[in-house]
Amino acid sequence: MDKTQATELLFELSRPGRRTHRLPDCDVPTEGSLPASALAEGPPPLPEVGEIDLVRHFINLSTRNMSIDTNFYPLGSCTMKYNPKRHERLAAHPSMTDLHPLQSDESCQGLLAILWEMQELLAEIAGLDGVSLQPAAGAQGELTALLMAAAYFRHKGERRSRVLIPDSAHGTNPASAALAGFDTVSVKSNSRGLVDLDDLRSKLDERTAVFMITNPNTLGLFDDQIATITELLHHKGALVYLDGANMNAILGITRPGDFGADMMHYNVHKTFTGPHGAGGPGAGPIAVRKQLVPFLPTPLVARSGERFYLDYDRPQSIGRVRSFFGNVGILLRGWLYIRTLGPRGLREVSENAVLNANYLLSRLKGVYEVPHGERCMHEFVASAWTLKRERKISAMDIGKRLLDFGFHAPTVYFPLVVKEALMIEPTETESKETLDAFADALLQISREDADFLHEAPHELALSRPDEVKAAKETVLRWQAPSTP
Amino acid sequence: MSYVLNTSEDQRAMLAAIGVSSIEELFHKIPPSLRLNRPLQVPPALSEMELTAHLHQLARRNRPAGEAVCFLGGGAYDHFIPAVVDVIAGRSEFYTAYTPYQAEASQGSLQVFFEFQTLICQLTDLDVANASLYEGGSAVAESVLMARSIQPQRRKVLVAASVHPEYRQTLATYTANLDLHIQTLPTPNGFLDPDDLKKAIDDQTLCVVAQHPNFFGCLEEPEALADVAHQTGALFIVSFDPISLGLLKRPGQYRADIAVAEGQCLGNPMSYGGPYLGLLACREEYVRKMPGRLVGQTVDRRGRRCWVLTLQTREQHIRREKATSNICTNQGLMALKATVYLAALGPQGLKETADLCMRKAHYAAARLTQLAGVQLRFNRPFFKEFTLQIEGSVPALLAGLLEKGYHAGLHLGRWYPELQNCFSMAVTEKRTRAEIDGFVSALADQRDGACNGVPTPQVRSEPVEQTIHG
Numbered sequence: 001m002d003k004t005q006a007t008e009l010l011f012e013l014s015r016p017g018r019r020t021h022r023l024p025d026c027d028v029p030t031e032g033s034l035p036a037s038a039l040a041e042g043p044p045p046l047p048e049v050g051e052i053d054l055v056r057h058f059i060n061l062s063t064r065n066m067s068i069d070t071n072f073y074p075l076g077s078c079t080m081k082y083n084p085k086r087h088e089r090l091a092a093h094p095s096m097t098d099l100h101p102l103q104s105d106e107s108c109q110g111l112l113a114i115l116w117e118m119q120e121l122l123a124e125i126a127g128l129d130g131v132s133l134q135p136a137a138g139a140q141g142e143l144t145a146l147l148m149a150a151a152y153f154r155h156k157g158e159r160r161s162r163v164l165i166p167d168s169a170h171g172t173n174p175a176s177a178a179l180a181g182f183d184t185v186s187v188k189s190n191s192r193g194l195v196d197l198d199d200l201r202s203k204l205d206e207r208t209a210v211f212m213i214t215n216p217n218t219l220g221l222f223d224d225q226i227a228t229i230t231e232l233l234h235h236k237g238a239l240v241y242l243d244g245a246n247m248n249a250i251l252g253i254t255r256p257g258d259f260g261a262d263m264m265h266y267n268v269h270k271t272f273t274g275p276h277g278a279g280g281p282g283a284g285p286i287a288v289r290k291q292l293v294p295f296l297p298t299p300l301v302a303r304s305g306e307r308f309y310l311d312y313d314r315p316q317s318i319g320r321v322r323s324f325f326g327n328v329g330i331l332l333r334g335w336l337y338i339r340t341l342g343p344r345g346l347r348e349v350s351e352n353a354v355l356n357a358n359y360l361l362s363r364l365k366g367v368y369e370v371p372h373g374e375r376c377m378h379e380f381v382a383s384a385w386t387l388k389r390e391r392k393i394s395a396m397d398i399g400k401r402l403l404d405f406g407f408h409a410p411t412v413y414f415p416l417v418v419k420e421a422l423m424i425e426p427t428e429t430e431s432k433e434t435l436d437a438f439a440d441a442l443l444q445i446s447r448e449d450a451d452f453l454h455e456a457p458h459e460l461a462l463s464r465p466d467e468v469k470a471a472k473e474t475v476l477r478w479q480a481p482s483t484p
Numbered sequence: 485m486s487y488v489l490n491t492s493e494d495q496r497a498m499l500a501a502i503g504v505s506s507i508e509e510l511f512h513k514i515p516p517s518l519r520l521n522r523p524l525q526v527p528p529a530l531s532e533m534e535l536t537a538h539l540h541q542l543a544r545r546n547r548p549a550g551e552a553v554c555f556l557g558g559g560a561y562d563h564f565i566p567a568v569v570d571v572i573a574g575r576s577e578f579y580t581a582y583t584p585y586q587a588e589a590s591q592g593s594l595q596v597f598f599e600f601q602t603l604i605c606q607l608t609d610l611d612v613a614n615a616s617l618y619e620g621g622s623a624v625a626e627s628v629l630m631a632r633s634i635q636p637q638r639r640k641v642l643v644a645a646s647v648h649p650e651y652r653q654t655l656a657t658y659t660a661n662l663d664l665h666i667q668t669l670p671t672p673n674g675f676l677d678p679d680d681l682k683k684a685i686d687d688q689t690l691c692v693v694a695q696h697p698n699f700f701g702c703l704e705e706p707e708a709l710a711d712v713a714h715q716t717g718a719l720f721i722v723s724f725d726p727i728s729l730g731l732l733k734r735p736g737q738y739r740a741d742i743a744v745a746e747g748q749c750l751g752n753p754m755s756y757g758g759p760y761l762g763l764l765a766c767r768e769e770y771v772r773k774m775p776g777r778l779v780g781q782t783v784d785r786r787g788r789r790c791w792v793l794t795l796q797t798r799e800q801h802i803r804r805e806k807a808t809s810n811i812c813t814n815q816g817l818m819a820l821k822a823t824v825y826l827a828a829l830g831p832q833g834l835k836e837t838a839d840l841c842m843r844k845a846h847y848a849a850a851r852l853t854q855l856a857g858v859q860l861r862f863n864r865p866f867f868k869e870f871t872l873q874i875e876g877s878v879p880a881l882l883a884g885l886l887e888k889g890y891h892a893g894l895h896l897g898r899w900y901p902e903l904q905n906c907f908s909m910a911v912t913e914k915r916t917r918a919e920i921d922g923f924v925s926a927l928a929d930q931r932d933g934a935c936n937g938v939p940t941p942q943v944r945s946e947p948v949e950q951t952i953h954g
Contacts, residue, residue, distance in 0.1 A: 007591075007789065010599050010827050020828040021566045023836045027917040032839075032846035035865050038703050040733045043835040044607045049827050055568060058596070058824060062577035065592035069576035075585075082487050083580050086532050090539045092570075098548035100556040101757030103891050104883070107552065110545030111756055124525050136618035136758065137813040139800070143658075150661050175800035175810035179629070181661025184805045222513040252524045253511060259518045269813065276582040277817030278593035279615070279777065281759030297657075298946075312946050319657035323559055323621035323650040323746070324757025336539070342529030345486035351507045352488045352495075358510055359498040375510060399586065409586050414801070431489040432498060455785065457588050462784045465587045470782035470794040474771065476612050477602040 011478045013057060014047035020054050045480075064461070065278070066408045072434050076379050076411035076423025077170070077218060079248045079270035084340070087273070087333040096332060101324035105309040112308035115328070116301040118335045122287055125247075125338075125346070126264055127257025130293035132300060133285045133326045138245060139172040140321055141265025141284030142212070146180035147318045148263070148288065148295040149210050149239050155295075155316065160209035160238070166195055168219060168415040170243060173212045182209060189417050193219040193372035195229060204236055214243040215259070216250070218415040218423070220357065220376035230260025239263060239292075247271040248427070249354055249378035252347035262289045268327075272334035283330035297321055352428035353378040356435060360426055363439035367446045371418055379425035381418050382410075388420045391450050395420040398445055400464070401456035405441040485529050547886075549754065553919045554891045555848075557869045557910025558699065559620055559648050559746050560754050563727065563837070564914050569751040569824045579817055583777075587792045588784075593816060594791035597779040600823045607729050607826070608743045609736030610765040614776040616819040617762025617811065620746025621654035624693060624723055626775045626809055627742045627764060628655055631691040631719045632664065633773045633808060638690035638718075641666045644676035646698035647723060649899035649948045655693075656948070664690070668948070672902075674700050674862025674871065678708035685716050691741075695723040696732075700896070701845075701869030701908055702862050703732075710739040726750055726763065728867050730838025735765070742766045751825030752818050761818035772798060775809030840913035841868035844920065848911050851924045857931065861906045869910040871896065871903075874931070878907050881930055888926045898944050 049057070066073065073080040091097075099108050119131040135141035146163065153160045163177035164185045174184045185203050190196040195213065204211075211233050216222045223229070230240045242256040242264035248271050256264045268274045268283035276282075288296065294316040302311035310325075341349065354377050361370055361380045368382040387393040399409030399422065411423035426435055445453065457463050490498070495507070504510060530538060554562040573579065577592060584590030584597075597615040604613035617623045628641055641659075643652055645668050656666060669676055669684055676694055685692065692713040696704040706722060713720040719741040727749050735743035747761030748754065766774065772795065780794030800807040829837060845868045852858050852872060861871040874881065878895045885892035893907035900906075911920070 007595070009595070009602075010823075011602065019830040019833055020568060021830075021833045023833065023840060023913060026840055026843055028844050028847035028920070030843050030847035030850055032843040033865075034703070034731065034842065034867070037707075038732055038865065040729070040731065040737065043730050043831040043838075044609070044734060046603060046606055046826055046829070046831045046834060048830045048832075051568065051828075054824070054827055055572070058572040059575065061592040061595055062572075062575040063592065064590075064595070065577045065581045066586070066589035067577045068580035071589075073582070075582060078582055080582060083576070084487065086535065088574070088579075090536060093539065093543050094550055095543035095546045095548045096539075097753035097755050098550055098554075098562070099546055099756040100549065100554055100562070100754050100891060101560050102556055102558055102894055103547070103554075104886060106883075107547035107886060107891070108545075108756065110542035113542055113545070121526050127520070136622070137811075139810045139812045140618065140622070143810055147657060147660060170812075171800040171802070171804045171807070172810050172812050174805035175803070175807040178805040178807075179658070179662075179810050222511075224513045224515060227515065227518060250514070252520060254514050254518050255520055258520060267813075275576075275579045275817070276813075277579050277815075278581045278590070278596075278820065279583040279816030280813040281618075281815050281817060282813040283759075312944060318660065320650060320653045321622065321657055322619050322654055322758075323648065324619070324760075327758040328756040329753075329759050336535060338526060339530050339538070340532075340535055341486050343523040343526050345529050346524055346526065348486040348488055352486070352490050354510050355490065355495060355498055355502075355507055358502045358504075362502045375513070377513075400588065403586065403589050408589055411585075429487045429489065432494045460588045462588045462591060462788060462790050464785040465790045465792045466782045466784070467587075467792050467794065470780040470792045471797075473780075473782075474794065475781035476598075476771070476778055476794075477605045478598070 009478050010047045010049060010057060013049050013053050016048055018048045018050040020049060020051040071406055071408050072430060072438055073408040074410050074424045074426050075408060076425045077245055079425060079427060081273050081427035082429035083273050083275040087336045090336055091329055091332045109308055112301055114332065114335050116303055116308050118331055119301055121338050122266060122285055125251065126287035127255030128287040129290040130296055131285055131287045132296040133331055134297045134321060135265065135284035135286060136322055136327050137280065137282035138265050138267040138284040139176055141286045142172055142176035143179055144297060144321050145241055145263040145265065145286050146176055146182065146210060148292055150180060151295045151318050152292055153209055160207055162207045162209060164203055164208055164211045166213060168217055168417045169212060169214055170218065170245060173243060193221050194223045194225060197225060200232065204232060206236060208236060208238040210239045210241050212241040212243060214246060216246045216377040219372045219381050220379040221372055222377055226259045245270065246378060249350055251350045252343060253350055257289065263292060268330050268334040272337045274330035274333045281327050281330055283327040349428050356426040356428060356430055360424060360435050360439060364442055367443055379423060381415065382422045382424060383418050384420035384422060387446060393450050393453050395422050397453040397456060398422060401445045401453050402441060403457040404459040407438055407441060552886065552889050552891050553923060555893055555909040555911060556891045557908060558894045561749050561910055561912050562754060562914055563749050563912050565751050565753065566828050568828050569821050572824050573817060573821045578820055584793060587790065591790060594779050596820050596823055598781065598791045600819045601779060603823060603826045604763055604765050607726060608765040609734035610743055611768035612771050613765035614774050614778055616815040617764055617776050618815060619758060619760035619762050620723065621651040623744035623762035623764055624651040625655045625658035627721045627744045628691060628693065630742060630773050630775060631721060634719065634770055635690050638688050639663060639665050640689045641691055642684055642689055643668050643693040644671055645669060646671040646676060646700055647693055647695040648699045651723065652948050674702040674864045675704050676709060678705055678712050681709060681712045685712060685718060687716050689716055689718040691719040691721050693721045697725055697728055697867040697869065700862055700871040701866040702864035703866065706738040727838055727841060730834035731842060747818065747822050750822035752821050759815060759818055761815045761822055773808055774798065776811050776814055837913050841911060844915050845870060845911035848920045851920065852927065855928050868912065869908055871906050871908045873906045878905060882907065884930045885926055890923055890926060898946050899948060
């Protein structure tokens with residue numbers, strides 16, 4: 001149910017004197033004191049809301065979201081698979097959640113055992129040698145690995161200033177490279193949607209530190225030139241970084257380390273189904289090849305016999321990219337997932353993710369173009385270009401209209417190399433019936449009236465928010481109405 | 485068990501529709517030489533019952549705050565979390581959604597983030613706040629990068645040594661390859677003396693970074709620091725404790741330009757360090773230099789008030805290498821928890837929480853310093869955390885107290901070689917007088933017993949300077 005009464009803001013519900021949480025009386029005799037100059041005249045002007053109003057407000061708001069638990073959510077590149085409920089129950093165990101990040105190793109051996117095993121599992125799945133669980137998200141994993149690459153080349157006495165990035169890459173790749181102090185150089189895609197080897201060769205030289213590749217790439221294609229690419233890079237002494245956003249396609253089938261990647265990140269919230277939390281938290285652990293292990297952030301979990309400990313004695317480490325150990329709550333869910341699936345289950349994930357995507361592709365290809373081929377991996381990019389050209393129906397129109405059918409829209413207008421892109425990733429946890437219903441909706445939409453589609457969605461409480469107004473007038477907070 | 489629904493019949497039908505004879509054929513682009521020709525070496529699958537038993541067994545080897553009384557602080561605190569926070573954050577419409585790219589299908593999350601931004605503005609007395617960063621350490625790094633893009637011609641960053649050592653390490657790592665000079669200003673008296681800042685600052689100084697209350701628990705003099713910073717045109721960045729703002733002046737009131745914080749204390753469990761919540765608020769004029777997502781108010785085509793992601797041209801998916809930050813996924817669920825927490829407390833609840841922390845911390849400090857050989861290391865006002873100096877080995881004392889059932893404190897010698905004999909303690913509103921009194925007795929016994937029978941643990945050393953540009 002879509003609850004319109006929830007559109008009032010917390011601040012509009014506020015009435016002086018109401019509150020939800022009440023504290024016990026103070027049980028110590030000390031008044032304590034702080035210098036008057038440090039004190040505010042009163043507490044911050046937060047809203048005052050009673051408990052039932054507070055609960056209704058947020059619960060009603062929750063019904064104004066689409067989510068995996070309520071809707072098919074084929075958001076390309078985001079791997080919106082089912083989030084198992086057992087993870088939520090087990091990760092909420094107080095003996096896991098109520099651990100202070102700086103308590104002694106001896107007092108959290110159970111958790112350290114899990115984190116140590118998670119390092120080992122992620123190294124095995126990557127086919128690489130060392131893992132840091134520290135980065136908070138994929139983008140921070142990218143940054144961490146690039147900072148390590150810089151430290152590695154500095155250690156070797158080499159000055160390498162460039163990072164090469166395919167034009168189909170996620171925006172985080174160039175943003176992370178710039179933040180790590182590198183110049184970015186874009187490498188073209190060829191007509192097959194893969195890395196243009198001639199363009200790569202022409203841009204590759206001794207200044208190149210890292211080539212960042214997403215494989216399968218953002219078009220959902222496995223770049224079968226990968227062995228040649230990694231050989232070219234290694235021949236010039238450069239490193240290959242794998243953006244692991246698309247690991248859901250290759251679990252147990254091929255490993256980044258086996259196809260020549262030297263460093264990679266995982267998105268635990270995607271591949272290993274930590275819930276996406278309406279925009280996070282994620283976790284972005286990185287795996288690297290042997291020569292880069294000394295540069296991993298500090299600390300790592302180490303093992304000595306049956307005892308686990310945090311190893312800070314790592315003189316060549318780049319340091320740390322955040323406070324404390326990492327997004328443990330998400331890592332724990334990822335570990336629970338891997339332990340639930342086992343080797344066969346992990347492989348089944350990728351087999352069925354790829355099967356589901358290809359099935360959807362086969363259902364749509366007669367009506368929506370898929371510019372880069374008949375087959376895909378775990379996702380594919382369809383194009384509404386013909387509909388746009390002939391009938392002025394855009395990818396956005398289609399995405400918005402899908403909401404009326406109870407489906408979340410695909411990722412639209414990404415990757416940039418496809419016009420009117422609709423990036424569709426069904427994941428392995430959807431049934432054939434759901435895929436069929438989604439395909440039927442897309443086919444029906446392609447036949448609908450253009451003007452009708454321009455105004456979609458029609459069935460939801462809202463339609464087409466004015467984004468230009470939002471950016472121009474920038475109202476980023478509620479303000480108390482001024483009293484006359 | 486892979487949560488896959490496809491039966492073998494489904495698979496056959498789907499393969500036929502695709503026009504291939506096997507799933508294997510769908511992977512034909514992956515050259516055979518690159519295939520993994522063996523099962524992954526991961527442990528065999530566990531059923532839900534087995535997994536539950538295994539997790540519970542491992543959990544028994546942890547000693548959480550509920551089993552030992554927690555006086556640990558240093559950026560993560562054992563505050564109380566009202567049930568409404570967990571119940572609301574447990575709504576799967578929130579936790580199984582993603583970034584609200586499709587506004588019509590995400591008004592729940594978008595409105596929560598708009599409320600979150602407003603609450604953080606109210607909390608800090610600043611004009612704008614983003615929809616969250618990862619956590620407190622990278623929030624400091626992001627704030628310095630933001631200052632750099634506001635004043636690109638300046639290069640020098642002054643950071644008080646009383647800022648959380650791990651935040652300073654994070655800043656050092658983030659900026660290792662950028663043309664910035666980071667200078668740490670000593671704080672021998674437990675705070676950054678504004679006169680010392682005056683001596684170090686110059687017209688090349690981009691920003692001054694302080695933490696208030698700082699890592700030792702002491703209050704800084706933020707107004708004086710802001711004045712010194714502003715006199716040379718530097719920005720003043722403060723890392724604050726959200727709970728402290730129930731009592732203390734707010735960053736906007738002491739003229740901070742950018743305020744950042746660790747928001748774990750706002751309804752998030754300690755979870756061994758994450759996921760946490762980075763807060764960032766600033767003055768209106770810097771809004772286009774902010775990192776991270778922003779939610780703005782607008783109207784839909786029928787004129788109804790609603791919310792959308794806005795000012796996205798700052799962000800990596802549009803601006804790529806020229807983005808204000810590389811951040812993409814942030815901490816939406818933690819921001820939701822903080823929103824519910826602040827709404828559940830309200831102004832009075834926040835004030836009472838802060839007051840209880842302050843009074844209990846002062847009670848604990850007063851009782852502990854009555855013991856012979858135990859004293860406050862710094863003669864400074866403090867909020868909920870303070871630094872004690874003792875005679876003898878701090879690690880041995882802390883290990884002994886853990887045996888007695890107390891997570892007693894943080895050994896500061898780990899980060900500050902000159903503070904070998906010191907540890908910091910945090911006292912939240914959850915601590916009772918009985919727990920504090922019990923701790924005072926345990927500490928007295930422990931010292932009298934001179935650590936009999938407790939092996940001296942290995943001393944961990946992690947001076948910040950060593951890790952810079954490693």
